[in-house]
Amino acid sequence: MNLTKTRVLAASYFKLPVQASYSVTINEKEMVLFKLTNGEVYAVENRSPHPKGGVLAGGLVSGQYVYCPLYDWKISLADGKVQAPDVGEVRTFEVIVEDDEVYIVV
Secondary structure, eight states, X not given: OOOOOOEEEEEEGGGXXXXXXXXXXXXXXXXXXXXXXXXXXXXXXXXXXXXXXOOSTTOEXXXXXXXXXXXXXXXXXXXXXXXXXXXXXXXXXXEEEETTEEEEEO
């Protein structure tokens, strides 16, 4: 089993839209980047944890949360956990910002 993690260039920091999504595919995994108003960048898998699925790229961002556009579930961008009363979780990815480059650790 290979546990080596690699950072992959995902985007230009200054080209990321604020409070909107930026979708990327790395190693056949769909992810979505969110740049918050405070400048922090988060990456999560681009799927709703709802049993019927859906994508998060169209979600509304508020603070450190994204709202699933189909089911209105509130999901933490920091840890991927769905907020009560709903339950579930999405995978989060480490983000590194260096100069003008945004990397995702996979």
